Amino acid sequence: MRALVFDAPGLTPYITERPDPVPLPTSAVIKVEATGLCRSDWHAWMGHDQDISIFPHTPGHEFSGTIAAIGSELTKFKVGDRVTVPFVSGCGTCVQCLSNNAQVCPNQWQPGFDGPGSFAEFVAIPHADFNIVKIPDSMSYAVAASLGCRFATSYRGLVLVHETQATDTVAIFGCGGIGLAAIMIAKSRGATVIAVDLSDNALTFALSIGADHVINAGDTNPVVAIRELTGTGASVTVDALGSAITSSQCIQSLRPRGHHLQIGLLPPVVIQERATVPMHTVIGRELHIHGVHGMSAADYPRMLADISNGLLHPEKLIATTISLEEAPAALMAMDKERAPGITVINL
Ligand SMILES: [Zn+2]
Ligand SMILES: [Zn+2]
Incomplete structure (x- = not known):
């Protein structure tokens, strides 16, 4: 072959x-x-x-x-x-x-x-x-x-791990495959979506699939910008890139009792990408931190039905x-x- x-x-x-x-x-x-x-x-x-x-x-x-x-x-x-x-x-x-x-x-x-x-x-x-x-x-x-890795993992994070609802404001850091899927899935649940990236092209794509607000993290501190947009912070954050900086910014961007979904992988061999969780913020705001590592075959029928029904x-x-x-x-x-x-x- x-x-x-x-x-x-x-x-x-x-x-x-x-x-x-x-x-x-x-x-x-x-x-x-x-x-x-x-x-x-x-x-x-x-x-x-x-x-x-x-x-x-x-x-x-x-x-x-x-x-x-x-x-x-x-x-x-x-x-x-x-x-x-x-x-x-x-x-x-x-x-x-x-x-x-x-x-x-x-x-x-x-x-x-x-x-x-x-x-x-x-x-x-x-x-x-x-x-x-x-x-x-x-x-x-x-x-x-296109479903097997990035889309299914985002689906599990935003539908099964945290049941995203219309009252949620979801901040998504990174608009590659995971982030774009996360935007689409969060919007399908009626949430307000803030997309963060360093690329204006990626942010334009994010807007085209439904993001409500975009932040270029090269121009603006995203933690401050999310606070200005939401008042007390996002109810859900997604690190869709997988980096020490974005995972930390996600946690700092959460409102009290918010949920962080770590979906982007942080390869352990890259020492400078070892994330340091700001645990004082986690306890002070009673934050929920979820690792999301794919989705089992058993959970596929619900996602496939959402696609067949035109929701995604x-x-x-x-x-x-x-x-x-x-x-x-x-x-x-x-x-x-x-x-x-x-x-x-x-x-
Ligand atoms: Zn993959
Ligand atoms: Zn097993």
Whole structure:
């Protein structure tokens, strides 16, 4: 099969031939039709993820496709089914998995990090009966691919972890894939949304999908600006970037008894990005701090129904579609200023 690989962290990725994956008794091989390009793929390429130890490595963790082969012990799916998979695959048998929290399964497996990912024609998923989700016939592969990491995690944060309501004022720091999804999802619940970014292009995109207020943090202190807009602070903050600065600014921007959702990842190997939580503020305002790490397959039906019913429009977040051949350059450029919105690779 064709696959994007890199031979060591930071070395130029390239397209090459790799062996097709073969399913184990409980795994499924999916023919990838579309796969999203996410900032975590860039972190993986940069060597910020210590779980990657076998090279050459293929990244990619949010994707959709059709089942090409299934293990002998699988009962729920058949070859040809149109499917997607959360970026965290659970073991299916532990306490977390059995309580629909596979996103924090201690025995979890992530394609593109713990093994070969979806920047390839085929990818194998373990415990497939537990982890695979069928997608509606009406949903395109590109849209389905865009859900698996950033959109689903934002959905879980703003709908399931904190049940966002029309009375909420939600401040979202970072208008990349997570942040744009968070804006759309918070607006779908009727909340007032404040979007923060350093890029005017990203903020213009944020306005186009419903943000009520935008703050360029390069021009204005966002903590002060949010206080001026809200009086006592936001009721919900989302760190959609994942940095020591944005996570701290989120917590400082909350009103008493507000909720912070940490969705942007903070790679532990980057020492200067280790966040310091202002715990005096947490206790003084009785703040709630939630880590949000994906969404299990069990919670997908509600999100897919919201999309089918027209409450959410993830297709509006897809700004760019590219080929696998264009993916190496796009992956290396992920830390550069680029067009706002999600990039999807069509296989
Ligand atoms: Zn991701
Ligand atoms: Zn588990």
